[in-house]
Structure formats: structure tokens, C-alpha cells
Amino acid sequence: MAGISDRLLAQRLRELESDGLIERTVIPTSPVQIRYGPTQDGRELMTLLQPLIDWSHRRLGADAADQDEPPAGQAGR
Numbered sequence: 001m002a003g004i005s006d007r008l009l010a011q012r013l014r015e016l017e018s019d020g021l022i023e024r025t026v027i028p029t030s031p032v033q034i035r036y037g038p039t040q041d042g043r044e045l046m047t048l049l050q051p052l053i054d055w056s057h058r059r060l061g062a063d064a065a066d067q068d069e070p071p072a073g074q075a076g077r
Contacts, residue, residue: 021045 001009013036016022021042027033038046 016042 004012013022013024017024017036020039022036023039025035025037027035
């Protein structure tokens with residue numbers, strides 16, 4: 001995964017698994033595959049956090065639009 005070291009990713013996944021938010025499944029293939037998925041609590045948490053995520057995206061979009069407009073009184077310069 002880009003932007004995060006393998007060590008830190010593994011640590012975060014262990015923490016989420018320990019907290020009961022994700023479950024780890026080992027698939028006995030060659031090479032062994034590890035899959036992670038949300039538990040019921042994890043899905044419930046995602047549902048609760050989605051409105052906050054949506055709000056932050058709207059705010060970021062509004063901030064980007066504000067930066068494209070010249071400050072008041074400086075239009076047309």
C-alpha cells in the first residue's frame with residue numbers, strides 16, 4: 001500500500017483486529033494470502049463515520065473553490 005510502510009500497516013491492522021473492527025482470514029495458497037474485512041462492529045462504525053467523511057469532503061471542496069476566486073475587491077486585476 002502506497003504511503004505507509006509494511007511494518008506500520010501490519011501494526012495498524014493488528015490494532016484494528018484487536019479492537020474487533022476487522023477480521024483476518026488466512027487463505028492457504030502459494031504464496032499464502034491474508035485478507036482483511038470489517039466485522040459487524042467495523043461496518044457499524046463505518047456507517048456512523050460516513051456523514052463526517054461526507055461533510056469533510058464538502059468542506060474541502062468549498063475551500064478549494066474559495067481559493068480559485070480572487071479576494072473581494074480584486075476581481076479583474
